[in-house]
Amino acid sequence: xxxxxxxxxxxxxxxxxxxxxxxxxxxxxxxxxxxxxxxxxxxxxxxxxxxxxxxxxxxxxxxxxxxxxxxxxxxxxxxxxxxxxxxxxxxxxxxxxxxxxxxxxxxxxxxxxxxxxxxxxxxxxxxxxxxxxxxxxxxxxxxxxxxxxxxxxxxxxxxxxxxxxxxxxxxxxxxxxxxxxxxxxxxxxxxxxxxxxxxxxxxxxxxxxxxxxxxxxxxxxxxxxxxxxxxxxxxxxxxxxxxxxxxxxxxxxxxxxxxxxxxxxxxxxxxxxxxxxxxxxxxxxxxxxxx
Numbered sequence: 001x002x003x004x005x006x007x008x009x010x011x012x013x014x015x016x017x018x019x020x021x022x023x024x025x026x027x028x029x030x031x032x033x034x035x036x037x038x039x040x041x042x043x044x045x046x047x048x049x050x051x052x053x054x055x056x057x058x059x060x061x062x063x064x065x066x067x068x069x070x071x072x073x074x075x076x077x078x079x080x081x082x083x084x085x086x087x088x089x090x091x092x093x094x095x096x097x098x099x100x101x102x103x104x105x106x107x108x109x110x111x112x113x114x115x116x117x118x119x120x121x122x123x124x125x126x127x128x129x130x131x132x133x134x135x136x137x138x139x140x141x142x143x144x145x146x147x148x149x150x151x152x153x154x155x156x157x158x159x160x161x162x163x164x165x166x167x168x169x170x171x172x173x174x175x176x177x178x179x180x181x182x183x184x185x186x187x188x189x190x191x192x193x194x195x196x197x198x199x200x201x202x203x204x205x206x207x208x209x210x211x212x213x214x215x216x217x218x219x220x221x222x223x224x225x226x227x228x229x230x231x232x233x234x235x236x237x238x239x240x241x242x243x244x245x246x247x248x249x250x251x252x253x254x255x256x257x258x259x260x261x262x263x264x265x266x267x268x269x270x271x272x273x274x275x276x277x278x279x280x281x282x283x284x285x286x287x288x289x290x291x
Contacts, residue, residue, distance in 0.1 A: 022041075037061070039061075047070065070093045071096065074098060079102050091113065103125055104125065115134070117140065150172060155178055173193060173194050211235050213237050214235075230252070231254060241261055276288075
């Protein structure tokens with residue numbers, strides 16, 4: 001069992017192509033001189049060390065055997081420009097600074113237990129798919145950078161908060177289901193490719209401009225019962241929404257300025273709504289029918 005190893009032990013080993021790493025918890029280690037094609041992290045691994053694959057531009061495969069890994073170290077895969085796929089362990093809690101910087105990952109998964117994402121952890125990745133399962137409440141939104149090529153976003157039931165402007169201007173997302181949580185200011189603002197939006201019963205609060213200028217959201221919009229206020233700006237300029245269903249606990253509604261496509265409002269709240277009244281940010285203002 002290895003408990004200690006000099007950081008420079010492989011400094012001249014330029015012929016190494018493959019590494020089978022099965023050391024539980026080294027903080028920092030690198031194969032600087034090597035030209036790795038692949039690396040495997042075995043069942044004993046609890047932490048992927050800082051800088052272990054930093055700058056390994058030939059690395060095409062990282063095999064994750066252990067599902068007990070809780071930490072991916074700082075700059076662990078920084079600059080691995082040939083690595084398209086990474087399996088994020090279920091037990092993962094911390095993704096340190098620049099861990100995947102400039103790694104062209106096709107998809108990124110944020111497991112349920114993640115409570116730390118470091119600065120520039122995903123800068124330059126530009127994934128097409130993000131699977132987001134962490135509740136998000138302890139994460140610093142300024143460290144979550146997914147580029148502008150996102151096409152698919154899957155949000156888990158445990159999500160408690162979607163941070164301000166986190167997915168702003170992701171124009172390639174076409175469908176989105178949000179099962180739960182609070183959607184903060186501008187979280188999806190400008191997602192102009194978004195056509196289908198469904199809100200689960202666990203969605204508890206909108207902040208202003210959350211979906212502003214999502215100009216292609218089409219058809220029926222259902223506001224769940226857990227909402228009590230629809231604030232100003234939330235759905236402004238979403239011109240293709242045709243009908244709005246208002247949940248029974250909504251006490252105040254605005255946020256629909258410029259939603260000229262609305263024809264019908266289904267009102268299950270105790271508010272009194274009348275067609276073509278209520279001001280330009282009220283969905284009833286545009287509707288021909290209110291039921």
